[in-house]
Amino acid sequence: MNMLLRAAFALAATTLAAAAPRTLRVDYYHTGTAASETFALDRAVLEPLPWPGDPDKAVDTTNFGKYLFEVVDRATNKVIYSRGFCSVYGEWETTGEARGAARTFSESLRFPRPDGPVQVNLKKRDARNAFREVWSFTLDPADPAVDTSATPAPGELIAIRKSGDPAAKVDLLIIGDGYTRAERPKFEREARRLADALFAVQPFKDRQNDFNVWGLCPAAERSGVSRPSVGRHLRSPLGAAYDAFGLERYVLTFDNRALRDAAAHAPYEFLEILVNGDTYGGAGIFGQFSTVAAGSLWAPYIFVHEFGHHFAGLADEYYTSPVAYESGPERPEPWEPNATADPRNPKWKALVTPGTPLPTPWKKDAFDAHSRETQARRQALRAAGRPESEIDALFRAQQAFETGLLGGDVHHGAVGAFEGANYESRGYYRAQEDCVMFTRDEVPFCAACAGAIRKVIALYAKP
Template identity: 65%
Template sequence: MMRALLVLLLATSASAAAPRTFRVDYFHTGNATEERFSIDKVVLEPLPWPGHPERAIDETNLGKYLFEVRDRTSNRLLFSRGFASIYGEWEITTEARSMHRTFHESLRFPAPERPVQVLLKKRDAQNAFREVWSLVVDPKGMFVDPSSPPSPGPLLKLLESGPPEQKVDLLILGDGYTEAERPKFEKDARRMVDILFTFSPFKERKADFNVWGLVPAAAQSGISRPSTGVHRRSPVGTTYDAFGSERYVLTFDNKAFRETAAFAPYEFVEILANGNTYGGGGIFGLYGTVAADSLWAPYVFVHEFGHHFAGLADEYYTSESVYVPAADRLEPWEKNVTALHAPEQLKWKHLVSQATPLPTPWDKAGYEKHATDVQHRRRQVRAQRKPESDMDALFLSQRDWEEKFLSTQKYSGRVGAFEGAMYEPRGYYRPQLDCVMFTRDRVPFCAVCQGAISEVIDLYAGPPKRAPRATP
């Protein structure tokens, strides 16, 4: 009893001493060949920083971008995190070759005591991070805004495993739910959370997570879907048709998103959109999205959360893509895909048995023939404006065929290097034939994806790192 009370008192004391959450809002402008950054606002969010002070430095080597916070006087590294961004995706679209666009972005870190330098870095062609922008921030400066935005409503405790600074804090953020639909949001959120923790390694690490819920009241039910003429002023701004892709769901209103999320302790966010059309999205370190009422919501939630949480790449390659194919097959930073320039140096070689050839053969032509037919029928469903149930029926038949086809391949279930990934039929390889990141089959994350997810969990809630012992 006394031991439990002492742990509680220590946890409470640590929370009370935690610094506020500091946020740098900025504009990211450019096109396919150039980019610029400019400061918008520096904000003190309402809640304490939710992270553990001993887990401030990110050594996962994930993300297209990385930011560092350094003490201005000593240049000591105080905090770092890798991340991806909407701009980082948009710059490889066709549109970025012909026009400029501006996106609003944010960097969040524990409020410093003294002036700091914030450095933003981006990967070059050799995967090395190079500085692209920096600014000096004084936490006591007159333009630091400590005012609180309007509250989105009560914070729901969907899963509480311990103090925020000792856990991975996930926020389920509802968008497109009216005041009367708050109970629906809570039901939807709990359903998605239950599904997430049936997948390994989330299942085994459930005690390392807190899950919170927030849902600002919408004036109208649902979110925007411009391709059908539907526009909604939802509180978080979530919309279908991002980048012109009907199934891609994002919000481009970063300020609304950040000001709403600021009322929960969070490192990760899943936006639950009140809609029934198949759709979702996920950007590493920013957020994931899913249409809550789609038949495919359980799969989309988990798949997109893989992008957001661990920077996992899409392993599929037969669906239509808005991205311009890469001229060179550079080695991706994502841990579940490779260009396989040197099979003997494969980044997941430790999981490959000696009996598995690299590259690993499979009936790729047979798979692609069926996928091409599905894409043709999919376009017909949309062109003829058939009900969503017709699309669901097509996807169900596709899932059943793929599940049977892939499970009967010679190297099914083994780790290797199977060609076809990252929207490209040639030059990129995935670790296993099937995975949550490849098809809608009822399959788990592959071994490589599970390892990547576990590494991120450890960054926030793993066992503390021990300092190396001195040599006697």
């Protein structure tokens, strides 16, 4: 009887997988300045693999993201799919460059192929955090203009961690950039090492069986990626490069088409680009991708930190490091789940440790003074072209100081509202004194971050 049941379950699973729709992708251009933006359709692509998501969780319930897109069935006017996200354009529009110049970025929306014509509505948050429509277009999946051509696979699909059917799991694709064909084993080692680092940190550790992790490694002609600040320019398969928006450690790709065409050969909802480089660097954009320089001493920390941005829309909680973004004196309530402008009524109020004062005092002056000194020394080392080992030594000393300072504070470990977050020393608050999103110390995600991560896992994985 048990054998018959197992056979029946296996047949049912096979039938469901066969019935899964293909993945439809819309590539579009996002153009503008800090003051205005426009959108234009590039192409609609039918990807080669079935949609990896759970059909019962098609509508986003998290309320995360600077943007939101909805797929509306034209026949019923019903939202059949939606997701919040951020974008490279959304990052760039906050930089000084965007105040005086226009740029165009390629972006993508992915969703299960609908049965009939749909309307796709793209929305953006206004000053009050309400989503307002900024672009809309209709799409018929039967339109002959939909690109159904097969792109060549970028390499063998590697099952780094296989926990179950993609429709029932969170699917993470780790894709390499700047690895030659001979360096493919190096990519696989680094991908497995960094995946292990992610699942060593809570709450990912307790939920690791809810994840599949896949690997792909398009072969590069030359080893490494571009780093323009030192005169290094390479045409890597995915176009990843340091120095994005003028920030030496910020690693992005602006070649969205190449990235999406390569990634289409794996089941994925989340995407991590492993860069073949030793210099400290990475980035994370919610719902788009995250990056890490896999050869850096700090790669495990960077991987986890940047994946927090990409996976759960977490805000940076640090505020003393240089960033590309510019902000004004206003302190609107951020949509990100781990930062607030209202310390007496934070969005994580239900998690506040009883008896903890709001806002919560901490050793901010001592922390800030040491951090400013470290940043000045770092900039001097970079300007002098000193080796990466000296930067690593500086960061290790900073880590030791901050671990000792924060670990001995009276409210260390408590959930409260600690001033300093979202790149701002004043006016924004974080949930706990220390967190993966705040320092490089060996600490877990704070309570607010962990709650957001669990919320996203619940959107993709079956309980």
